[in-house]
Amino acid sequence: MIQHKDLDDPHVREVIVIGGGIAGLSAAIYLGRARRDTLVIDSGHSMAKWEPVVENYLGFPGGIHGEDLLKYGRQQAERHEVRFAQDKVESIERAGEVFVLHGQKQTYHGKRLLLATGIFHLPPEIPGVKECLGHSMFFCKDCDGYRVQDKRIAICGANDEAVEYALGMLLYSPCVMIATNGEEPHWSKQHAGWIEEYKIPVHTARIQDVEHRERQILGFLMEDGQKVKVDNLFTTRGDIFHTELAEQLGAKLDGEGQVVVDHCMRTSVPHLYSAGCVTPSNCQMIIAAGEGAAAAQAMNRDLFEESLKNHSLRRYREVQLREEETVPEGA
Protein backbone atom coordinates (compact mmCIF):
# COMPACT_ATOMS: atom_id res chain seq x y z
CA MET A 1 0.00 0.00 0.00
CA ILE A 2 1.32 3.39 -0.94
CA GLN A 3 2.32 5.65 1.96
CA HIS A 4 0.90 9.17 2.35
CA LYS A 5 4.34 10.75 2.29
CA ASP A 6 4.98 9.17 -1.12
CA LEU A 7 2.09 11.06 -2.55
CA ASP A 8 2.74 14.43 -0.94
CA ASP A 9 5.35 15.24 -3.54
CA PRO A 10 4.25 16.53 -6.92
CA HIS A 11 5.56 13.35 -8.60
CA VAL A 12 3.81 13.08 -11.94
CA ARG A 13 2.90 9.47 -12.76
CA GLU A 14 2.91 8.38 -16.37
CA VAL A 15 -0.52 6.82 -15.85
CA ILE A 16 -3.16 6.98 -13.15
CA VAL A 17 -5.99 4.46 -13.21
CA ILE A 18 -9.09 5.42 -11.25
CA GLY A 19 -10.87 2.22 -10.24
CA GLY A 20 -9.26 -1.03 -9.16
CA GLY A 21 -12.06 -3.30 -10.37
CA ILE A 22 -11.79 -5.72 -13.28
CA ALA A 23 -11.09 -3.13 -16.02
CA GLY A 24 -8.65 -1.09 -13.91
CA LEU A 25 -6.67 -4.14 -12.77
CA SER A 26 -6.40 -5.54 -16.27
CA ALA A 27 -5.09 -2.19 -17.50
CA ALA A 28 -2.67 -2.03 -14.57
CA ILE A 29 -1.15 -5.42 -15.42
CA TYR A 30 -0.50 -4.32 -19.00
CA LEU A 31 0.89 -0.95 -17.93
CA GLY A 32 3.14 -2.53 -15.31
CA ARG A 33 4.48 -4.96 -17.87
CA ALA A 34 5.06 -2.04 -20.24
CA ARG A 35 7.16 -0.55 -17.41
CA ARG A 36 4.97 2.51 -17.10
CA ASP A 37 5.00 4.32 -13.78
CA THR A 38 1.41 3.49 -12.82
CA LEU A 39 -0.77 4.23 -9.83
CA VAL A 40 -4.22 2.68 -9.29
CA ILE A 41 -6.55 4.63 -7.00
CA ASP A 42 -9.48 2.57 -5.78
CA SER A 43 -12.31 3.16 -3.35
CA GLY A 44 -12.91 -0.59 -3.00
CA HIS A 45 -16.48 -1.10 -4.26
CA SER A 46 -16.02 -3.28 -7.32
CA MET A 47 -19.26 -4.99 -8.33
CA ALA A 48 -17.24 -8.16 -8.83
CA LYS A 49 -17.29 -8.60 -5.03
CA TRP A 50 -20.98 -9.42 -5.20
CA GLU A 51 -20.52 -12.53 -7.33
CA PRO A 52 -19.75 -15.66 -5.28
CA VAL A 53 -19.17 -17.90 -8.31
CA VAL A 54 -18.14 -16.29 -11.59
CA GLU A 55 -18.80 -19.00 -14.16
CA ASN A 56 -18.29 -17.14 -17.42
CA TYR A 57 -14.72 -15.87 -17.05
CA LEU A 58 -12.17 -17.65 -19.23
CA GLY A 59 -9.85 -20.05 -17.45
CA PHE A 60 -11.87 -21.05 -14.39
CA PRO A 61 -13.86 -24.18 -15.30
CA GLY A 62 -15.05 -24.59 -11.71
CA GLY A 63 -15.87 -20.87 -11.33
CA ILE A 64 -14.11 -18.33 -9.15
CA HIS A 65 -15.32 -15.94 -6.45
CA GLY A 66 -15.32 -12.34 -7.70
CA GLU A 67 -13.28 -11.32 -4.62
CA ASP A 68 -10.60 -13.83 -5.56
CA LEU A 69 -10.47 -12.57 -9.13
CA LEU A 70 -9.83 -9.06 -7.76
CA LYS A 71 -7.25 -10.33 -5.26
CA TYR A 72 -5.27 -12.26 -7.91
CA GLY A 73 -5.53 -9.34 -10.35
CA ARG A 74 -4.08 -6.98 -7.80
CA GLN A 75 -1.27 -9.41 -6.91
CA GLN A 76 -0.45 -9.74 -10.60
CA ALA A 77 -0.31 -5.95 -11.03
CA GLU A 78 1.79 -5.49 -7.89
CA ARG A 79 4.23 -8.07 -9.21
CA HIS A 80 4.84 -5.66 -12.08
CA GLU A 81 5.45 -2.73 -9.73
CA VAL A 82 2.12 -1.02 -10.08
CA ARG A 83 1.35 1.05 -6.98
CA PHE A 84 -2.06 1.18 -5.29
CA ALA A 85 -3.79 3.83 -3.20
CA GLN A 86 -6.99 3.23 -1.25
CA ASP A 87 -8.80 6.51 -1.82
CA LYS A 88 -11.79 8.06 -3.53
CA VAL A 89 -11.08 10.68 -6.17
CA GLU A 90 -13.55 13.53 -5.71
CA SER A 91 -12.50 16.01 -8.37
CA ILE A 92 -10.03 16.46 -11.20
CA GLU A 93 -8.58 19.52 -12.87
CA ARG A 94 -5.90 20.06 -15.47
CA ALA A 95 -2.69 21.98 -14.98
CA GLY A 96 -1.32 22.23 -18.51
CA GLU A 97 -0.60 18.68 -19.66
CA VAL A 98 -1.03 17.21 -16.19
CA PHE A 99 -4.20 15.86 -14.56
CA VAL A 100 -4.46 16.91 -10.92
CA LEU A 101 -6.67 14.52 -8.95
CA HIS A 102 -8.06 15.48 -5.58
CA GLY A 103 -8.75 12.41 -3.47
CA GLN A 104 -10.30 12.28 -0.03
CA LYS A 105 -6.81 11.57 1.37
CA GLN A 106 -4.33 13.01 -1.13
CA THR A 107 -3.70 14.91 -4.32
CA TYR A 108 -2.26 12.95 -7.25
CA HIS A 109 -0.70 13.97 -10.57
CA GLY A 110 -0.67 12.03 -13.83
CA LYS A 111 0.05 12.49 -17.53
CA ARG A 112 -2.50 9.96 -18.73
CA LEU A 113 -5.71 9.03 -16.99
CA LEU A 114 -7.88 5.94 -17.24
CA LEU A 115 -11.40 6.10 -15.82
CA ALA A 116 -12.46 2.56 -14.87
CA THR A 117 -14.99 3.67 -12.29
CA GLY A 118 -17.76 1.18 -13.14
CA ILE A 119 -21.47 1.41 -12.47
CA PHE A 120 -23.94 0.52 -9.74
CA HIS A 121 -26.88 -1.75 -10.50
CA LEU A 122 -29.89 -0.42 -8.61
CA PRO A 123 -31.47 -3.16 -6.49
CA PRO A 124 -35.26 -3.33 -6.46
CA GLU A 125 -37.08 -1.47 -3.71
CA ILE A 126 -38.32 -4.64 -2.04
CA PRO A 127 -37.73 -5.27 1.66
CA GLY A 128 -35.32 -8.04 2.61
CA VAL A 129 -34.07 -8.79 -0.88
CA LYS A 130 -30.57 -7.33 -0.66
CA GLU A 131 -29.09 -10.28 1.21
CA CYS A 132 -30.09 -12.56 -1.68
CA LEU A 133 -28.05 -10.44 -4.11
CA GLY A 134 -25.75 -12.59 -6.22
CA HIS A 135 -27.21 -15.78 -4.70
CA SER A 136 -30.83 -15.89 -5.85
CA MET A 137 -31.39 -12.27 -6.92
CA PHE A 138 -29.58 -11.15 -10.07
CA PHE A 139 -29.18 -8.24 -12.47
CA CYS A 140 -27.87 -9.93 -15.58
CA LYS A 141 -29.28 -12.79 -17.58
CA ASP A 142 -26.04 -13.23 -19.54
CA CYS A 143 -24.16 -13.80 -16.25
CA ASP A 144 -26.77 -15.74 -14.34
CA GLY A 145 -29.41 -17.15 -16.73
CA TYR A 146 -27.49 -20.38 -17.13
CA ARG A 147 -27.47 -21.09 -13.39
CA VAL A 148 -31.21 -20.67 -12.92
CA GLN A 149 -32.29 -23.20 -15.52
CA ASP A 150 -35.77 -24.63 -14.96
CA LYS A 151 -36.33 -22.51 -11.85
CA ARG A 152 -39.35 -20.28 -11.11
CA ILE A 153 -38.08 -16.90 -12.30
CA ALA A 154 -39.62 -13.48 -11.61
CA ILE A 155 -38.59 -10.38 -13.52
CA CYS A 156 -39.20 -7.20 -11.56
CA GLY A 157 -40.14 -4.29 -13.82
CA ALA A 158 -42.96 -2.69 -15.74
CA ASN A 159 -41.41 -1.51 -19.02
CA ASP A 160 -40.39 -2.93 -22.41
CA GLU A 161 -37.05 -4.05 -21.00
CA ALA A 162 -38.78 -6.17 -18.34
CA VAL A 163 -40.87 -7.87 -21.03
CA GLU A 164 -37.83 -8.58 -23.22
CA TYR A 165 -35.99 -9.86 -20.15
CA ALA A 166 -38.85 -12.26 -19.41
CA LEU A 167 -38.90 -13.47 -23.01
CA GLY A 168 -35.11 -13.89 -23.00
CA MET A 169 -35.33 -15.99 -19.84
CA LEU A 170 -37.58 -18.49 -21.66
CA LEU A 171 -34.36 -19.90 -23.11
CA TYR A 172 -33.48 -20.99 -19.58
CA SER A 173 -36.80 -21.83 -17.98
CA PRO A 174 -40.42 -22.32 -19.05
CA CYS A 175 -41.57 -20.83 -15.71
CA VAL A 176 -41.17 -17.06 -16.08
CA MET A 177 -43.36 -14.29 -14.66
CA ILE A 178 -43.28 -10.49 -14.40
CA ALA A 179 -43.81 -8.68 -11.08
CA THR A 180 -44.33 -4.93 -11.49
CA ASN A 181 -44.16 -4.33 -7.71
CA GLY A 182 -47.15 -2.00 -7.72
CA GLU A 183 -46.07 -0.07 -10.83
CA GLU A 184 -48.56 0.37 -13.63
CA PRO A 185 -47.25 -1.51 -16.70
CA HIS A 186 -46.04 0.90 -19.36
CA TRP A 187 -44.78 -1.43 -22.05
CA SER A 188 -45.60 -0.96 -25.72
CA LYS A 189 -48.48 -2.58 -27.56
CA GLN A 190 -46.03 -4.88 -29.30
CA HIS A 191 -44.61 -5.99 -25.94
CA ALA A 192 -48.11 -6.48 -24.55
CA GLY A 193 -48.75 -8.69 -27.59
CA TRP A 194 -45.74 -10.84 -26.76
CA ILE A 195 -46.90 -11.23 -23.15
CA GLU A 196 -50.22 -12.41 -24.54
CA GLU A 197 -48.63 -14.71 -27.13
CA TYR A 198 -46.36 -16.44 -24.59
CA LYS A 199 -48.89 -16.24 -21.74
CA ILE A 200 -46.45 -14.67 -19.32
CA PRO A 201 -48.15 -14.15 -15.93
CA VAL A 202 -48.03 -10.52 -14.74
CA HIS A 203 -48.40 -9.70 -11.03
CA THR A 204 -49.13 -6.01 -10.56
CA ALA A 205 -49.58 -5.87 -6.76
CA ARG A 206 -46.78 -4.45 -4.60
CA ILE A 207 -44.43 -7.06 -3.18
CA GLN A 208 -44.80 -6.73 0.57
CA ASP A 209 -42.15 -9.24 1.59
CA VAL A 210 -39.69 -11.71 0.10
CA GLU A 211 -39.54 -15.00 1.92
CA HIS A 212 -36.01 -16.42 1.84
CA ARG A 213 -33.78 -18.89 3.68
CA GLU A 214 -29.98 -18.84 3.61
CA ARG A 215 -30.05 -16.28 0.78
CA GLN A 216 -32.34 -18.47 -1.30
CA ILE A 217 -35.60 -16.79 -2.31
CA LEU A 218 -38.66 -18.97 -1.62
CA GLY A 219 -41.49 -16.68 -2.67
CA PHE A 220 -43.22 -13.30 -2.58
CA LEU A 221 -45.97 -12.16 -0.26
CA MET A 222 -47.99 -9.68 -2.30
CA GLU A 223 -49.82 -6.70 -0.82
CA ASP A 224 -53.15 -8.18 -1.96
CA GLY A 225 -52.44 -11.23 0.25
CA GLN A 226 -51.45 -13.53 -2.61
CA LYS A 227 -48.42 -15.80 -2.15
CA VAL A 228 -46.29 -16.44 -5.24
CA LYS A 229 -43.66 -19.18 -5.33
CA VAL A 230 -40.40 -17.86 -6.79
CA ASP A 231 -36.84 -19.21 -6.82
CA ASN A 232 -35.01 -16.37 -8.54
CA LEU A 233 -35.55 -12.68 -9.07
CA PHE A 234 -34.04 -10.55 -11.82
CA THR A 235 -34.42 -6.80 -11.73
CA THR A 236 -34.34 -4.19 -14.47
CA ARG A 237 -34.40 -1.02 -12.34
CA GLY A 238 -31.43 0.48 -14.11
CA ASP A 239 -27.88 1.55 -13.33
CA ILE A 240 -26.02 4.53 -11.96
CA PHE A 241 -22.96 5.28 -14.11
CA HIS A 242 -19.98 6.64 -12.18
CA THR A 243 -19.25 9.42 -14.67
CA GLU A 244 -18.93 12.48 -12.41
CA LEU A 245 -15.17 12.72 -13.02
CA ALA A 246 -15.55 12.24 -16.78
CA GLU A 247 -18.13 15.03 -16.81
CA GLN A 248 -15.84 17.35 -14.84
CA LEU A 249 -13.25 16.92 -17.58
CA GLY A 250 -15.82 17.54 -20.32
CA ALA A 251 -15.80 14.00 -21.75
CA LYS A 252 -18.67 13.20 -24.09
CA LEU A 253 -21.39 10.89 -22.71
CA ASP A 254 -23.96 8.98 -24.76
CA GLY A 255 -27.76 9.17 -24.38
CA GLU A 256 -27.70 6.61 -21.55
CA GLY A 257 -24.99 8.49 -19.64
CA GLN A 258 -22.05 6.21 -20.51
CA VAL A 259 -18.59 7.54 -21.42
CA VAL A 260 -18.15 7.56 -25.20
CA VAL A 261 -14.89 5.89 -26.32
CA ASP A 262 -13.27 4.92 -29.60
CA HIS A 263 -12.04 1.37 -30.35
CA CYS A 264 -8.84 2.13 -28.36
CA MET A 265 -10.84 3.37 -25.36
CA ARG A 266 -9.88 7.01 -25.93
CA THR A 267 -12.53 9.48 -24.76
CA SER A 268 -13.32 12.80 -26.44
CA VAL A 269 -10.78 14.48 -24.10
CA PRO A 270 -7.09 14.22 -25.06
CA HIS A 271 -5.06 11.89 -22.79
CA LEU A 272 -8.22 10.65 -21.05
CA TYR A 273 -9.28 7.01 -21.54
CA SER A 274 -12.11 4.94 -20.13
CA ALA A 275 -12.81 1.20 -19.84
CA GLY A 276 -15.25 -1.27 -18.30
CA CYS A 277 -18.93 -0.94 -17.43
CA VAL A 278 -18.83 2.86 -17.43
CA THR A 279 -18.47 2.72 -21.24
CA PRO A 280 -21.24 1.59 -23.61
CA SER A 281 -19.98 -2.00 -23.77
CA ASN A 282 -21.88 -4.96 -22.35
CA CYS A 283 -21.25 -5.05 -18.59
CA GLN A 284 -19.35 -8.35 -18.27
CA MET A 285 -16.12 -9.07 -16.44
CA ILE A 286 -14.29 -10.51 -19.41
CA ILE A 287 -15.29 -7.54 -21.56
CA ALA A 288 -14.20 -5.09 -18.83
CA ALA A 289 -10.85 -6.90 -18.63
CA GLY A 290 -10.46 -6.73 -22.43
CA GLU A 291 -11.28 -3.04 -22.50
CA GLY A 292 -8.80 -2.38 -19.69
CA ALA A 293 -6.09 -4.14 -21.69
CA ALA A 294 -7.01 -2.23 -24.87
CA ALA A 295 -6.88 1.10 -23.01
CA ALA A 296 -3.48 0.24 -21.53
CA GLN A 297 -2.11 -0.67 -24.98
CA ALA A 298 -3.35 2.64 -26.39
CA MET A 299 -1.89 4.65 -23.50
CA ASN A 300 1.44 2.87 -23.82
CA ARG A 301 1.51 3.54 -27.56
CA ASP A 302 0.52 7.21 -27.10
CA LEU A 303 3.22 7.73 -24.47
CA PHE A 304 5.76 6.08 -26.76
CA GLU A 305 4.86 8.40 -29.63
CA GLU A 306 5.13 11.36 -27.29
CA SER A 307 8.65 10.21 -26.29
CA LEU A 308 9.64 10.06 -29.96
CA LYS A 309 8.40 13.61 -30.48
CA ASN A 310 10.19 15.08 -27.47
CA HIS A 311 13.30 12.83 -27.74
CA SER A 312 12.86 11.65 -24.16
CA LEU A 313 13.66 8.00 -25.05
CA ARG A 314 17.26 9.17 -25.07
CA ARG A 315 17.44 8.89 -21.29
CA TYR A 316 17.20 5.08 -21.60
CA ARG A 317 20.28 5.12 -23.85
CA GLU A 318 22.27 7.61 -21.84
CA VAL A 319 24.43 5.18 -19.85
CA GLN A 320 25.41 3.22 -22.92
CA LEU A 321 26.00 6.30 -25.07
CA ARG A 322 28.27 7.72 -22.37
CA GLU A 323 30.21 4.43 -22.25
CA GLU A 324 30.57 4.36 -26.04
CA GLU A 325 32.03 7.89 -25.98
CA THR A 326 34.76 6.73 -23.57
CA VAL A 327 35.70 3.56 -25.49
CA PRO A 328 39.28 4.07 -26.78
CA GLU A 329 39.76 4.17 -30.55
CA GLY A 330 40.53 0.78 -32.16
CA ALA A 331 39.21 -1.15 -29.12
Ligand SMILES: Cc1cc2nc3c(=O)[nH]c(=O)nc-3n(C[C@H](O)[C@H](O)[C@H](O)COP(=O)(O)OP(=O)(O)OC[C@H]3O[C@@H](n4cnc5c(N)ncnc54)[C@H](O)[C@@H]3O)c2cc1C
Ligand atom coordinates in the same frame (compact mmCIF):
# COMPACT_ATOMS: atom_id res chain seq x y z
C1 LIG B 1 -24.43 -9.29 -8.21
C2 LIG B 1 -23.55 -9.19 -9.43
C3 LIG B 1 -23.13 -10.35 -10.06
C4 LIG B 1 -22.33 -10.28 -11.20
N1 LIG B 1 -21.94 -11.45 -11.79
C5 LIG B 1 -21.19 -11.42 -12.88
C6 LIG B 1 -20.76 -12.64 -13.51
O1 LIG B 1 -21.07 -13.74 -13.04
N2 LIG B 1 -20.02 -12.54 -14.63
C7 LIG B 1 -19.68 -11.33 -15.19
O2 LIG B 1 -19.02 -11.33 -16.23
N3 LIG B 1 -20.04 -10.17 -14.61
C8 LIG B 1 -20.80 -10.19 -13.48
N4 LIG B 1 -21.17 -9.02 -12.89
C9 LIG B 1 -20.73 -7.74 -13.51
C10 LIG B 1 -19.28 -7.44 -13.12
O3 LIG B 1 -19.20 -7.29 -11.73
C11 LIG B 1 -18.81 -6.23 -13.88
O4 LIG B 1 -18.86 -6.50 -15.27
C12 LIG B 1 -17.35 -5.84 -13.55
O5 LIG B 1 -17.13 -5.73 -12.17
C13 LIG B 1 -17.05 -4.51 -14.25
O6 LIG B 1 -15.73 -4.10 -14.03
P1 LIG B 1 -15.37 -2.54 -13.93
O7 LIG B 1 -13.92 -2.51 -13.70
O8 LIG B 1 -15.97 -1.80 -15.06
O9 LIG B 1 -16.15 -2.04 -12.62
P2 LIG B 1 -15.97 -2.52 -11.13
O10 LIG B 1 -15.39 -3.88 -11.07
O11 LIG B 1 -17.28 -2.29 -10.44
O12 LIG B 1 -14.84 -1.53 -10.54
C14 LIG B 1 -15.00 -0.14 -10.46
C15 LIG B 1 -14.07 0.33 -9.35
O13 LIG B 1 -13.93 1.75 -9.41
C16 LIG B 1 -13.90 2.25 -8.09
N5 LIG B 1 -14.24 3.67 -8.14
C17 LIG B 1 -15.38 4.24 -8.64
N6 LIG B 1 -15.32 5.58 -8.52
C18 LIG B 1 -14.13 5.86 -7.93
C19 LIG B 1 -13.49 7.07 -7.53
N7 LIG B 1 -14.06 8.26 -7.73
N8 LIG B 1 -12.27 7.02 -6.94
C20 LIG B 1 -11.66 5.81 -6.74
N9 LIG B 1 -12.22 4.63 -7.10
C21 LIG B 1 -13.44 4.66 -7.69
C22 LIG B 1 -14.91 1.38 -7.36
O14 LIG B 1 -14.71 1.40 -5.94
C23 LIG B 1 -14.59 0.01 -7.96
O15 LIG B 1 -13.60 -0.68 -7.20
C24 LIG B 1 -21.95 -9.04 -11.73
C25 LIG B 1 -22.36 -7.85 -11.09
C26 LIG B 1 -23.15 -7.92 -9.95
C27 LIG B 1 -23.58 -6.65 -9.27
